[in-house]
Amino acid sequence: MKVLPQLIKGNSNADDRGVLHFNNDFNAFGVKRIYTIQNRDTKFVRGWQGHKIEQRWFSAIQGSFKIFLIAIDDWNAPSTNLIQHEFILDAQKMDVLHVPSGYVSSIQSLEKSSKLLLMSDYLLGDINDEYRYDINYFTK
Template identity: 60%
Template sequence: MNPKIISGSSFKDGRGELNFNNLFKATEIKRIYTIQNVNTSFIRRWQGHKIEQRWFTVVTGSFRIELIRIDDWELPSTNLKREVFEISDKQLDVLYIPSGFISSIQAMEENSKLLVMSDYFLNEIEDNYKYDSNYFKD
């Protein structure tokens, strides 16, 4: 399975704005949390999961998300293909990240906030992999 955007939409009228996503199925979600980077220069990279799936949606602002599929988790190649996604709070898009990917998360606007959803509870499994921020070549 590959990462993909599950498209949301928005509706405006005299009462205000409604953002929605009628295609996103939240039946697998067990845990949610938010990420708010210290500023737009900081890039939170490279962390991921061999088993866990995640879904990202933007609460406030916008984010650039880079994903790398990992096959060898103990010693991955430093030169792997990246997939880049940009998501914002303009509509309720959800970025689906299947198991087997690591991510790089950069806020593109000050005070941006990302909602992360996972299909495992914290410490339910040991599946957290982190690599040095400069490990993978740009």
């Protein structure tokens, strides 16, 4: 049985000093690399890309994103009608989406200038574990 993606809920607190966004339940142990992505516009969908071994964590740090995840059954020729898990990440909530190994993702910005933080448990070049499929490969 595949490990399911998990949304680790964040929160915020506002007072006379300003706003504090936090995620006290996210444990960053094992994170070895971080980077950000910004899609060129809200119509562009970045996908499908995933990892058989690497796991990742996503968090919106500006704006919001719609993310679909699919557990892959056969990396050489996956089924085209696999179950898609949908998540919305919003920078105002500081949620962290854990993407276990074995999933591909598609990422769409929901607002102009949205920025997504990605974290990985492998350094760049440590393993050869990147799989890409055409954006129209999986049916929605």
